[in-house]
Amino acid sequence: MTSAGTLTRPGLVLGQSMALRYALALAALVAALLFHLSLNSPLSLADQWGLLWGRPPESFEDFQFVYAALPRVILAVLVGAVMALVGSLLQQVTQNPLLSPMTLGAASGAWLALVCLSVWAPALTSDWGAWFALGGSIVSVVLVLLIAGRGGLSGLPVILAGMATHILMGAIATAIILLNQYATNNLFIWGAGDLTQTDWQWVTWLLPKLSVAVIVLLLAPRPLTLLRLGDAGAGARGLSTGPVLVVLLLLSLWLVASAITAVGVISFIGLITPNIARNLGARRAGDELVFSLLLGAVFLLLTDCIAVAASGWFPDMVPSGTAAALIGAPALIWFARKRLSARDQTALELPEGVPRVSRRTWLLAPVVLLALVLLSLCFKPDAFSFLHPLQSLRWPSDLVLSLRWPRIVTAACAGVGMALAGLILQRLIRNPLASPDILGMSAGATLALVLFTVFVGGSIHEAGPFVAFAGSAGVLGLLLVLGRRTQYSPGIMILVGISLAAMIEAMVQFVLAKATEDAYTIIGWLSGSTYRVSDAKALWLGGGTVILFGLALATSRWLTLISAGDAIAEARGLNTSRARLLLLVLVCACCALVTAIMGPIAFVGLLAPHVATLMGARKVWPQLWLAPLVGMVLMLFSDWLGWSLLYPKQMPAGTIAAILGGSYFIFLLARRRLR
Structure with missing residues (x-):
């Protein structure tokens, strides 16, 4: 009993x-x-x-x-x-x-x-x-x-x-x-x-x-x-x-x-x-x-x-x-x-692709890029342009050229910046699914710009790269604090990005719910539009992208060693903590520059390095050249498609890139799973 x-x-x-x-x-x-x-x-x-x-x-x-x-x-x-x-x-x-x-x-x-x-x-x-x-x-x-x-x-x-x-x-x-x-x-x-x-x-x-x-x-x-x-x-x-x-x-x-x-x-x-x-x-x-x-x-x-x-x-x-x-x-x-611990794995992998970049690929990529530039300059959209494409091609007048070249430069440089940011993050974290939009770097820049507009006032286009960099740096600080305790767990970093994305969406919806005249301006900017980019901003973005690309090339040895593991990198004399911090700052700069001028862009930083890998760029040096080319092609094509497909209506390049890139990303993963 x-x-x-x-x-x-x-x-x-x-x-x-x-x-x-x-x-x-x-x-x-x-x-x-x-x-x-x-x-x-x-x-x-x-x-x-x-x-x-x-x-x-x-x-x-x-x-x-x-x-x-x-x-x-x-x-x-x-x-x-x-x-x-x-x-x-x-x-x-x-x-x-x-x-x-x-x-x-x-x-x-x-x-x-x-x-x-x-x-x-x-x-x-x-x-x-x-x-x-x-x-x-x-x-x-x-x-x-x-x-x-x-x-x-x-x-x-x-x-x-x-x-x-x-x-x-x-x-x-x-x-x-x-x-x-x-x-x-x-x-x-x-x-x-x-x-x-x-x-x-x-x-x-x-x-x-x-x-x-x-x-x-x-x-x-x-x-x-x-x-x-x-x-x-x-x-x-x-x-x-x-x-x-x-x-x-x-x-x-x-x-x-x-x-x-x-x-x-x-x-x-x-x-x-x-x-x-x-x-x-x-x-x-x-x-x-x-x-x-x-x-x-x-x-x-x-x-x-x-x-x-x-x-x-x-x-x-x-x-x-x-x-x-x-x-x-x-x-x-x-x-x-x-x-979540440092050993958390995503268990998602993309196809591996060919073992090395062929000579044909190196020759074809610049040709495709040049063709897209000429198409963006010379294509004259109208209701029948897609029925008679050759008749719609003509060299632009001075007025048309002055309107189109800032958009072309902006789209191309945005593709380069986001591709570099995604490539560096994937090498740093040794996670194939890391990207600025998933880890919250772009989200931090966007949040800072939206908060600036809500509480300070003025147009979101006037906030500038420094406000965006402060937002990205804030996310960087949060990632470093949380990452140190969990040995830079991919899971923690990804969930920080998800949290920030939800906060940004909430703030944006709060701003849009006011139903002011600026609502569509803000949502257009959040879609990654090249429409309002001026000549001066396009030149600023171009010059900044060239500098950041040069810095990325200079850090290729760091990326190679860190990709092999911290123990191997330190055995080769690399200070991994300092190198990781500098590379993360470089990622912040890329995200802030692109986001401040064009707006947030999704999937480009995730897909461009993977497409480069599928084309054979497995080592850091060829990937640093091929991934930006892929990013440029994706953004130029998205920008051209956005203003020509539904002419006279226009769609932001970032929205088109997110739809194309997201569909392709899901297709790759779903195809691998079904096989």
Whole structure:
């Protein structure tokens, strides 16, 4: 009897401790509800209680409480709870604590689908918006799974694949917005994740669609518990893991798509709250689901309280998604640094290519580059230019030449700068998937420029390279501090980049949500446009790129030795710490110069070194020459395609490069996985 009591005591203690945690979570939820309502309504608690129990509203404050404050607080509870539930479900299925709708790419796919629907069929948004968002999420997640594979779900491969897909989907959405400016004004606030309500429409629309969460809570705990035993252990107990994973994933995507359709994109809730739930003692599968759900509601309520309070300091309302990202990004780094070590590998590899660069390649690359320059100068676009291409080629007049040569110089130098930055980072970290946009270098420069515009004022084109360099240097300092403790873990550096990208997106959406005249100027600059580059800035970029390229050539020996390993480099007399710091400063300078003049450019720094490797440039010296050539070709072609394909409309070169480069990158990885 004593033995049995002793055996059951741990279970009783665990049950009592979880009951106490549930009670505390419910108390926190009630407190957050009351605090939120007190911020959003001047009514006393007694007046609010009377309205809840049926007293008809009479004053303006009564109507504001019933039709604005109350629907907002209910939406915050519903969306926060559902996003946290989905995050816990995804993390338990994959055993990956860094997975969420954001990092899996589901949110970006849903956002792209809703942008398309709002532009081309706005009348269908209310009835079919959730279904289109679900379709976009499925497409995005399938791409991520093709890249990462089943074996990559538990580590960094799925995070990297999700980020690549997120950049690609975002570039396509940006292109659609820029081409349909008058039809997308309302999307800026929606994209920022806004909980502001004026009636009960979205609550009544969303509530029945989120009833799927009850099915998840009832059916998911047992399969999730068995999945912790592994595929073999779960199969031995009668669980078919494949169908279970598909059903749970589809239910999760439906919940995410419904929430995004109602309130827009709100990041990090699904990432942070399951980690907090586990740290607070939620060990069983069902406990983690329910505890995450409660904490998600509390977290979004408190985040929305911060957004409401901060709105008093700004002339415009601060979106809830902006506040969630600014809080969640540091939290992502905090949780990640405890779980990732220096031995973390991405497990994603690109095709190897030919063993060496052929003479034909060295001759053909400059010819292609020259042909693109002549095409950009001599091509005269019109409605029939692609039907009769030879008739559209003519030597430009002085006026046309004065307009086009700054764009050509800017695009070519931007390709060189980003290719050099990507090449140096990949050699430094010895990681084939390192690039300025993934590691946050470009993100830091962009964030500094956007913050300068928001808080200092003036045009974003007036901030200059020094502000951009300060942003890149800030990211560099953060990488050095975090990298020293983790021996420069690729995982930590990549997650810093993801966090900064989310913060930048939140800040940009906050600026765009103001609906000012500068909104499209900012989004055009963020797309990497050569349209507004002046002669002087083009010359500055050209001269700076030449200097940086010369410095990169001078450090070729450092790159060769560091690529072989720190031990070998130090044995050859290289001070690896000093060399690494100087090379990182060189990367910062490249990113700052390009970003300040043209704007952020995605995928060029990642793809140019890989394409050079596929063409046979495996050693540092030939790669330092061939990768910039590839970057120039990609950017010149993107710039020409941007202003000629949809003439007289124009698309930014950075957006075209992100779409082309991202599609090619995903194709390479997916093809390797399928083989």
